[in-house]
Amino acid sequence: MKDVHQFGAVASIYGLENHGLRNLWAAWWNLPTPALYDTAVRNREGVMVHLGPLAVRTGQHTGRSPNDRFIAREPSSEDKIWWGDINRPVTCEQFAKLKEDMLTYLEGRQVFIQDAYAGADPEYRLPVRIITETAWANLFARNMFIQEHDREKLRRHIPEFTVLCVPSFTATPELHGTNSQAFVIINFAQRMVIIGGTSYGGEIKKSIFSVMNYLMPQRGVLPMHCSANIGPDGGTALFFGLSGTGKTTLSADSSRTLIGDDEHGWSAKGVFNFEGGCYAKVIRLSPEAEPEIYETTRRFGTILENVAYNAHTRRIDLDDDHFTENTRASYPISHIPNATRDGMGGHPQNVIFLTADAFGV
Structure with missing residues (x-):
């Protein structure tokens, strides 16, 4: 990715431009836990408490927001999803508008990237990429997903699903078709999840669980x-x-x-x-x-x-x-x-x- 300050242990050859990210100030790749601690504390995202945990606040949203969860309705997945109050549709146009506005919002900012896996069985393992605007949320992803310790495999990591989590970016319901400023939207055609307006860490893990709920039955799991x-x-x-x-x-x-x-x-x-x-x-x-x-x-x-x-x-x-x-x-x-x-x-x-x-x- 040209003209972007890139830092971290190992940056993947599959760059952020593949996700539409552009004109970033910095990209922090696969930072280990101590480095994410340092950054989170320095950025006042949280504090280290007695004996070492990192304490954070998630603001308004202290739990998941089921009414703000959507799936982009598109041909490849449309007939495989039980649409209703749980799986609420948005149009591909609504998803594209929200994603583009989020990408524009990120210009000139920094992001943190963790390349990891969902699924302990190598036969069914899903390579994922979690892109966050905060260090603590990236540490959350590092904790919750399966880490890759081989530097060469990290360098060649190509995600099959990507989560872009930017809580400080909020939706405008009248413009974007959401229920509130918060949103979690899965697009199976683009193999991408976008999250905004909520800092609750559980949205990251549960979005990939929803992805696995869709993908695994197609493989007999x-x-x-x-x-x-x-x-x-x-x-x-x-x-x-x-x-x-x-x-x-x-x-x-x-x-x-x-x-x-x-x-x-x-x-x-x-x-x-x-x-x-x-x-x-x-x-x-x-x-x-x-x-x-x-x-x-x-x-x-x-x-x-x-x-x-x-x-x-x-x-x-x-x-x-x-x-x-x-x-x-x-x-x-x-x-x-x-x-x-x-x-x-x-x-x-x-x-x-x-x-x-x-x-x-």
């Missing part, structure tokens, strides 16, 4: 919103449930090996994690009941979203819901000592459905 672990006898267990029902907590069992806490595929070979990290709810987290997850809130590399802390001591308060009940920790799965390193397991022997239903099923 069942995508699942569940956690998974392996018992001492080698048997795999799945835990299905909505957000907050206990998937992450129950799967982080010290007597079992963790595969993953949220997103998996089930192929003819067995179960595999879509992610390289965990995104745990941490409100009122207990060191006695959830020791493995609790320890991640005291580790360098963990991002704490909307977790309160003492401004003087920098000690966090996991019981404080001042900002939101939906406080979160994003951390690499390697923070869990009993996690499997290959992110794969055999066919499930036990399937558990969690309801968190106070009135009884």
Whole structure:
């Protein structure tokens, strides 16, 4: 990319011009965790709190915005999507206008890039590229997706799906056809997701999960919103449930090996994690009941979203819901000592459905 200051460990030969980016001030490629920390703190995106986590605020949006999620309606995917209140369409023209305005907005600015993968099984692995305007969101992507450590493979990385996340760019509903200033739009023809108007990290991870939900069944893989672990006898267990029902907590069992806490595929070979990290709810987290997850809130590399802390001591308060009940920790799965390193397991022997239903099923 001409006339752009390019920094970082390894820049891919598949440049940003392939995504329409132009006239940037700087591009930061595949920065490691300490460098992203340095930049996030220097740019006042967050602060390092007691024992090393990075605490950030996501502003107005402290959770996902389902009413602001859209899919571009185009011929290659139109007949494969169940359109309705969940999968809301926008026209290709609306997507193009919003994307072009976002690209224009980014001119003269800097972006951060992480090239990674979704899908632990090499046979079904999806190369992804996450482009963000903030360092902390790039660290989030580094935590949540599967990293590539081979420098030559990084240099030759060609993404099959790209996320462009620019929270400071907001939509104009009357002009762009959105419901609000926030938007998350997937275009399967362009293999691109654009996110604006919201800083909530979960939008990045869930957008790629939506992509995997679309792509994997076409390859004979069942995508699942569940956690998974392996018992001492080698048997795999799945835990299905909505957000907050206990998937992450129950799967982080010290007597079992963790595969993953949220997103998996089930192929003819067995179960595999879509992610390289965990995104745990941490409100009122207990060191006695959830020791493995609790320890991640005291580790360098963990991002704490909307977790309160003492401004003087920098000690966090996991019981404080001042900002939101939906406080979160994003951390690499390697923070869990009993996690499997290959992110794969055999066919499930036990399937558990969690309801968190106070009135009884």
